[in-house]
Amino acid sequence: MISVNNLLKKYNGVPVVNNLNFSVQKGEVFGLLGPNGAGKTTTLECIEGMRKSDGGEINISGFNIQQQEKEIRKILGIQLQVASLPENLHPKEAMQLICGWNGQQVRLDLLKRFGLESLSNKQYGQMSTGQKRRLHLALALACNPTIVILDEPTAGLDVQGRAELHEAVRELKDKNTTIILATHDMSEAESLCDRIAIMIQGQIATIGTPAQITSAARRETRITLLTQNNSLLPGHDIGDAHFSKEKDGYGVWTSKDTANAVIALLNNVRHNEDKVIDLRVERPSLEEAFLDLIEGGQ
Numbered sequence: 001m002i003s004v005n006n007l008l009k010k011y012n013g014v015p016v017v018n019n020l021n022f023s024v025q026k027g028e029v030f031g032l033l034g035p036n037g038a039g040k041t042t043t044l045e046c047i048e049g050m051r052k053s054d055g056g057e058i059n060i061s062g063f064n065i066q067q068q069e070k071e072i073r074k075i076l077g078i079q080l081q082v083a084s085l086p087e088n089l090h091p092k093e094a095m096q097l098i099c100g101w102n103g104q105q106v107r108l109d110l111l112k113r114f115g116l117e118s119l120s121n122k123q124y125g126q127m128s129t130g131q132k133r134r135l136h137l138a139l140a141l142a143c144n145p146t147i148v149i150l151d152e153p154t155a156g157l158d159v160q161g162r163a164e165l166h167e168a169v170r171e172l173k174d175k176n177t178t179i180i181l182a183t184h185d186m187s188e189a190e191s192l193c194d195r196i197a198i199m200i201q202g203q204i205a206t207i208g209t210p211a212q213i214t215s216a217a218r219r220e221t222r223i224t225l226l227t228q229n230n231s232l233l234p235g236h237d238i239g240d241a242h243f244s245k246e247k248d249g250y251g252v253w254t255s256k257d258t259a260n261a262v263i264a265l266l267n268n269v270r271h272n273e274d275k276v277i278d279l280r281v282e283r284p285s286l287e288e289a290f291l292d293l294i295e296g297g298q
């Protein structure tokens with residue numbers, strides 16, 4: 001649905017996006033992660049046609065962004081990281097404008113969907129940051145886009161707003177909408193995205209499913225075990241399970257080889273004629289994998 005090939009973008013002669021390559025499949029939620037200044041927004045702006053690239057090629061649904069921008073505009077819904085509307089515009093008027101331009105029915109249902117119904121007579125300049133974000137999302141979805149680009153959509157949203165946005169993304173996915181989501185929120189990326197690209201200094205450091213990225217992390221899996229007779233405590237290394245600590249009666253082991261470590265621990269429990277009360281296996285989180293990459297890149 002979207003392919004980015006050898007994308008190059010420079011500001012004042014300095015490349016900030018450098019030889020970037022990735023593609024996004026139809027119906028996929030694709031996350032773009034990276035530290036501040038990595039080049040996420042610049043990449044999205046090139047895809048949206050809002051910035052002219054200095055090299056490479058971007059194709060969206062078979063259209064070339066440089067040559068067929070008009071066609072692409074019809075299928076793209078964009079929620080910008082920073083956007084502004086006239087101060088005295090009401091949300092309802094903004095929706096009427098957008099829908100009017102596209103010659104379609106006014107989507108007041110979207111204002112309701114994002115909790116803006118009661119604010120529909122409030123002026124844009126009087127709305128809070130989170131309320132503005134909700135409005136921009138509603139406007140981005142107004143023309144039933146087949147591709148939606150969201151740049152840090154939950155920044156500044158309250159807990160309810162965040163949950164509503166996540167639900168909206170899942171609904172869009174159910175309708176086979178293709179979504180690119182730039183975010184700093186690791187749990188958001190982990191729960192919503194089919195695949196994630198982590199950008200560092202204008203390049204992709206890694207790309208894959210959240211599970212692929214976390215399993216490739218340098219850190220080890222944590223295995224936490226509570227048994228009836230505490231027969232494995234005080235703890236020691238058992239096979240591939242390396243004893244880490246004892247906490248509140250639980251033993252904590254770490255391992256790179258999760259399956260064999262768990263088998264070794266459970267075999268020992270059985271051998272001791274003990275019984276498992278609680279067992280938890282925690283892979284490194286996406287946040288930990290992200291930090292490993294960033295630290296490794298420095």
Ligand SMILES: Nc1ncnc2c1ncn2[C@@H]1O[C@H](COP(=O)(O)OP(=O)(O)OP(=O)(O)O)[C@@H](O)[C@H]1O
Nearest residue numbers: 011012016034035036037038039040041042043081
């Ligand atoms: N208009 C501009 N002129 C010059 N430099 C710019 C401009 N916009 C962005 N940059 C620089 O380009 C680099 C990439 O910025 P960009 O906003 O794309 O990063 P980002 O990954 O989206 O960051 P953040 O997570 O902070 O939003 C940064 O070093 C930034 O300072």
